[in-house]
Amino acid sequence: MEIINTRIKGVDGEMKKNPTLLFGLRVNDVILFVAVILFSVCYLLPFIAMVLSSFKPTTEVISSPPTFLPSEWGLNNYIHMFNNFDFLGSLWNTLIIALGSSLLSVSIGSIAGYAVARQFSKFTKHFFVLALVARIIPPVTLAIPILEMIRSVGLIDTHFGLMLVHAGINIPFVIWMTSGFFQDIPKELEDAAYVDGCNRFAIYFKVVLPVAAPGIAATSIFTLMLSWNEFLFALLLTNINAKTAPVGISEFLNVYSSEWGAMAAAATLFTVPILILSALIQRRIVEGMAAGAVKG
């Protein structure tokens, strides 16, 4: 240990050649920091360009040569979009469906994730394999029969229909993600409650869930986002009453051919709230995302 310490000091000594800036920061570190931040901002340019386009005068959106910054900032595209399309309605549909399907998938999936994490029986092991395999199935494969199923029970173009389907797709994901969080919770608390005579339901709801709340929250954020952004089933199962925002956005360029300005405005309105929200709770999201892969 001593050897390592002295060696590290030696290395530090060499580093002293590197001139220091204010607050004892090294020039190299500052350059690396500026480079990384600059790169990550540039990385967002394709999206930023679209957001800027939404504030351009309508003709400038598709002007050739193109502009990056609006020559004149305005809300024309937004006003035009609100006057001609019921985009707010489809945002509302998206929100309802995302909230409903998240509630459904997280409440059903997390209790199963707990059973998997605690390996209650052989059955739970097989069950987990089933959930993993289910995650591989391409959604488009399920699209064919699910269209038939939803049509036959008369739930086509309803909030409830798409909600059920989104929950179905997300349950394997919820099981997988929550089981990771539950594994991290020490068993001692549960064992103590068990000895005290609590049944497993009481233990799950009163002892485990409160401790696992951050993990459950992270999972809910993901299911919300997956449903909010989902396009394939929304396109297949909704068209007027329950049309979601992604379907609405896709129609600006298909049906009404050249509504680029309105499309940019709608896409901005649809995305920016999510970006702000995710920047605010970024630690949760990053931890959740990393937990799955890093723990394996």
Next chain:
Amino acid sequence: MATINKERQFYGLVFTIPATIYMGVFLIYPLCLVLFNSFFFIDAMDPTISEFVGSENYSEVLSDDRFWGTVGNTLMFTCLAVIFEFILGFLIALAITSLKFGQQLARTLFLLPLMIAPLVAAMAWRFIFSSEFGLLNWTLFHLGIIDNPSAIPWLNSADLSIISAIITDIWLTTPFIVLIMVAGLQSLPKEVTEAAYVDGVGWWKEVFHIKLPMLRPVIAVAVVMRMIDAARTFDIIWILTGGGPRFSSEVLSTQIYRTLTRYGDIGISSATAVLFTLGLMLVSALVFKLITSGNSQTEVK
């Protein structure tokens, strides 16, 4: 002990039953139905008219050149996207983890693209790629790389359309690899990297002989997850190119969707879907084995 075991088994069943039923109805039953339908001819106008045709749908799909073209596109899309995402993502993650300050800020900035819906990303890139008002061609033109601003038909050429879709996918999901690799790199025991540093191991050696092998399990999960998602891509292709021009950027997801919705051919689209699902399961199991199996050998080195 026996009673505790029985009790555990009972609750194991009770806790997983709602999810089992739900997955049964929305995942397993539909999957069986697809398999069942793939052996039938089903009338597009009146789905009640159906006729058992054995493996006819399969032989029709397998002898169709367009199917193999689509398989080729799907493979190309998946391989190129995942390879570039991994290289780019790993390099960015290395840069972020070597920051002495501001790691959190960099991580947040890279999280943002990940929250953008694939559909919106594809829309944004349609602006960029457009041959009339696209920023990409005009930038290349101003840099003197191409002589006229519509020289590269990113979306309208049969050779380029799939490349444009791959670029969009790389842009959208490299941040996923970045975040996972940052977490992976941060989870490496400090002693190992410090020891390498003290022993004067060079940067390349440290990355390739120490960090990469140690991160193997993380990489396996991340790559397989990305591979599955890339192979299933629908939104980006549908919005960006619609699979065109002349099916040059068609992938399996868009082909199955089109066969189902435009031509109403349930039999053929089911057979294609079955082949797709089986292929994907097989390939992802193989790749996962491949990445994880070399583990012990490299660590001995």
